[in-house]
Amino acid sequence: MIRETEEAPFDIDAVAVESVAPPEFPPPALTLDEVDDAMKLETVRPATMEWQSLDLRTYAAALPGIPERIRVTTSAQVFDDHVESHEFFSPGAHLFERVEREEVASELLESTTGVCWLIQTEGEQQSRFVVNTANGPQEVSSLRALLDNLPHLGPPGAFSEDRWPNARVRCVL
Numbered sequence: 001m002i003r004e005t006e007e008a009p010f011d012i013d014a015v016a017v018e019s020v021a022p023p024e025f026p027p028p029a030l031t032l033d034e035v036d037d038a039m040k041l042e043t044v045r046p047a048t049m050e051w052q053s054l055d056l057r058t059y060a061a062a063l064p065g066i067p068e069r070i071r072v073t074t075s076a077q078v079f080d081d082h083v084e085s086h087e088f089f090s091p092g093a094h095l096f097e098r099v100e101r102e103e104v105a106s107e108l109l110e111s112t113t114g115v116c117w118l119i120q121t122e123g124e125q126q127s128r129f130v131v132n133t134a135n136g137p138q139e140v141s142s143l144r145a146l147l148d149n150l151p152h153l154g155p156p157g158a159f160s161e162d163r164w165p166n167a168r169v170r171c172v173l
Contacts, residue, residue, distance in 0.1 A: 029142070029143070030091070030142070031144075032075065032076065032090060033074075035074050035089065035143075036057055036074035039059070039074070040053075043173075046063070046099060048064050049061065050063075050069065052069075054071065055078075056078075057073055057074045058071065058075070058078055059073070061089070063095070063098060070087055070095055071085055071086050072088070072093075073088060113156060113158050113159070113171060114159075114172070115153045115154065115155075115156050116131045116132070117130045117169050118169070118170045119167045119168070120167060121164060121167045128164070129146065131146065131149045131150075132154045132155075132157060134152050134153075135154075159171070
């Protein structure tokens, strides 16, 4: 029996009972194109961040406390081709996470006056993000929706809690 198993090729399809197709996943919360589009907007980046375009989807970036600029990219292909000299600017990467921490620490205000708000309702796990547009407050559920609404922001104002009573509201912009 041992000799037979060593000589016979193993066919996974012949012994697999269930399909090996991957499950359907939900769309990503943000895409690399959205990250790239967002970082091109000076108003979206932390005020203390240096961000200089070098090549297509490649940038020199720095934050206070970082001794020298870091070459980052929002392109998976560029990163694959230059992994030794580029940092991938995406969720989970060192600089991306540092930018996220800097923004959360400096931008979340307890005030409700502004143009963008984070709303946390008791009993709900997910927060809501609302922007004040020229047409009134709009809930946005993706980075793309936020980027699309940025050119249409209305004037700063106080957040109206009519739609979300008893929610914790924090101004983010």
